[in-house]
Amino acid sequence: MDWLERIATLRQWARNGARAPHKPLLLLYALARFQKDADGGLRYTAVEHDLQNLLTEYGPPNRTTPAYPFHHLVSDGVWEVRTDRGTGSPGTARRELRETGATGRLAPELRAALRREPDLLGRIARLLLDLHFPPSLHGELCEAVGLELEPAEVERLVPARRQRDPRMRELVLTAYEYQCAFCGYDGRIGAVPVGLEAAHVRWWAFGGPDDIDNGLCLCSLHHKLFDKGVLGVDGDHRILVSQRFVGRSPAAREHVIALAGRPLTGPQPGVRPVAAAHRDWHTRQVFHGEPRPAAAA
Structure with missing residues (x-):
């Protein structure tokens, strides 16, 4: 499975160039947590405040909620949610996510790939940063989510991506x-x-x-x-x-x-x-x- 291509093609709401960095921010946060505890999960009630702060700081000016990516990222095949009732997200309502003990983490196949390929985490993180945020915010955003990345050039992973003009x-x-x-x-x-x-x-x-x-x-x-x-x-x-x-x-x-x-x-x-x-x-x-x-x- 080409995880980089899957990450590059996340389903996002888009209209007239609108920014929708909800899923990329959640993924960056989850990758940072994976670095520290590869088997741990992100209980919604424990991470809601952190995710809301990230959306407020690095998201678009309009009001938004961390419940949206927590639920919808499941459809991209890179994230899973379990509740006290079993597998599956209860929806995008904050109350439901809190009351059902919703816990999310990277999909099992992605976790296995990250364990097999030590450099995959950094490549995914750099791709997310490159596709969704300007370079001036990359280092600060890594600090905000707790990601530790080695300095490296962003790899050109998707052929259709434009090339920057060095002039x-x-x-x-x-x-x-x-x-x-x-x-x-x-x-x-x-x-x-x-x-x-x-x-x-x-x-x-x-x-x-x-x-x-x-x-x-x-x-x-x-x-x-x-x-x-x-x-x-x-x-x-x-x-x-x-x-x-x-x-x-x-x-x-x-x-x-x-x-x-x-x-x-x-x-x-x-x-x-x-x-x-x-x-x-x-x-x-x-x-x-x-x-x-x-x-x-």
């Missing part, structure tokens, strides 16, 4: 004249820029092209905050700051809160700005909550 970084940084579009940071060591990155507005994993009008030159801090939904861009190419962001220090106020309503720095004349379709996708699928009012001048 995008240089094209985007040049378009923004090697300055962070949010704060203007332009640090270099000699002639080499440091701490500047090409951020995809619409994530590459969700059909975002390697085009200049889907990119922003951002410093490392603002790239991470942009991918976490703290920051965004509105229709007038001004910076959005989520009301959910809390920072009381002078640094947080200066480097994040004060950005609200500020116009983007760049791109240079003659270069296409961020396309409305990509900007709108980010606002719907990544940006969290309502934007703060523009900071006072």
